[in-house]
Amino acid sequence: MDSRNAIEVRNMSKYFKIDYDKSNTLKDKLLYWKRHKVERHQVLNDINLNIRKGETVALIGTNGSGKSTLLKLMTKIIFPNSGEIKTDGKLTSLLELGAGFHQDFTGRENIYFNASIFGLTRKDIEERIDEIIEFSELGEFIDNPVRTYSSGMYMRLAFSVAINVDADILLIDEILAVGDQHFQEKCYRKLEELKRKGKTIVIVTHTLDVVKKLCHRAIWLYKGEVRLDGDPVYVIDEYLEQVAKDHKEERMKALESGDGKGRAAITIDHPRDFSKLELSDNKIKFDGWALTDDEAADFIITLDNEAVEYELCKRTDVYEVYKEIYAGFIDENKIGWIFYRNLNDLGVGEHKLKVQYMDKKGNILDEKECQFKVLNEVA
Ligand SMILES: Nc1ncnc2c1ncn2[C@@H]1O[C@H](COP(=O)(O)OP(=O)(O)OP(=O)(O)O)[C@@H](O)[C@H]1O
Numbered sequence: 001m002d003s004r005n006a007i008e009v010r011n012m013s014k015y016f017k018i019d020y021d022k023s024n025t026l027k028d029k030l031l032y033w034k035r036h037k038v039e040r041h042q043v044l045n046d047i048n049l050n051i052r053k054g055e056t057v058a059l060i061g062t063n064g065s066g067k068s069t070l071l072k073l074m075t076k077i078i079f080p081n082s083g084e085i086k087t088d089g090k091l092t093s094l095l096e097l098g099a100g101f102h103q104d105f106t107g108r109e110n111i112y113f114n115a116s117i118f119g120l121t122r123k124d125i126e127e128r129i130d131e132i133i134e135f136s137e138l139g140e141f142i143d144n145p146v147r148t149y150s151s152g153m154y155m156r157l158a159f160s161v162a163i164n165v166d167a168d169i170l171l172i173d174e175i176l177a178v179g180d181q182h183f184q185e186k187c188y189r190k191l192e193e194l195k196r197k198g199k200t201i202v203i204v205t206h207t208l209d210v211v212k213k214l215c216h217r218a219i220w221l222y223k224g225e226v227r228l229d230g231d232p233v234y235v236i237d238e239y240l241e242q243v244a245k246d247h248k249e250e251r252m253k254a255l256e257s258g259d260g261k262g263r264a265a266i267t268i269d270h271p272r273d274f275s276k277l278e279l280s281d282n283k284i285k286f287d288g289w290a291l292t293d294d295e296a297a298d299f300i301i302t303l304d305n306e307a308v309e310y311e312l313c314k315r316t317d318v319y320e321v322y323k324e325i326y327a328g329f330i331d332e333n334k335i336g337w338i339f340y341r342n343l344n345d346l347g348v349g350e351h352k353l354k355v356q357y358m359d360k361k362g363n364i365l366d367e368k369e370c371q372f373k374v375l376n377e378v379a
């Protein structure tokens, strides 16, 4: 193993066997034994990684992409089917909530139990137990059985132990997300401190801002492989783009197969409903915004039931609000719509503006209407 590395992963693959045996009773099992099927589910495929000593690294990827599995492999509570994982240094991990705790033991008893797993002697633990309890802020709850703890309380205890066992390598899975604002911030400050001290940290999280702030490096797992590995800002950008693309593909398939109906949102910013416009204003601007995830849908604007020509323009404000819901479908430069009219041409009296999105089957995805009045020129 290269002495600069804290973790080395070499040609490592991991699959799980999934048992499709749905029969519950013995009779079913006997009758249908031939239908019993075991399938391989390949989760990680030929992974190669070097994690340097002193690096803070994030593992990112969508749900089910294998992040937790990779951390468990690094922790050595599960093992690869092929290839290998080596670690150099004392390692501690924060995996699923409650893992490593005895439900009927108190928080205090669990500290002894948990810390001894990490190689601390009773004397070591006694020296630092006050610090551990203080960091956890569990107060008198520390003497209650952990089965009575909330998720946040579990996490407080687990994190406090993990940072006090003098590990060189700290592996953290998601778990911090269940902490309240105050405790989360405290944890991240602590991680910053450990990072400054040169510890190696591997963290799994969906909180991408944290990755950008805390990590030297981000590794993106996609379909069982390392898709990108490098500067967090770059990797996150590419990752989000792919998420949007996948989301788009899924929506398109649903729309094409008729399973889904498109979504759309439309707003008229100006004129507002029942506006009274002075003829003296002469030229008036009509504008608003519209978006949809059905690319085949028609966007139609009519003024007094006649279609008008419009221009599309940039609406960053709308983009920011809707970018997640319409991931992959919206181009911020083409959200706004705008056109001008001469009020003289419209004439004095009531008028109607209608804006709509209609899909190929004639369903109206969204529409907005507004009535306004053009007044006589004021003297
Ligand atoms: N013990 C297991 N037996 C069978 N399949 C498993 C097992 N553990 C994980 N898997 C499968 O492996 C895949 C990866 O799971 P994993 O928990 O590593 O994903 P993840 O990236 O941590 O996702 P999330 O963001 O939801 O936490 C999933 O499809 C999951 O169903």
Ligand SMILES: [Mg+2]
Binding pocket: 067, 068, 069, 173, 174
């Ligand atoms: Mg996970």
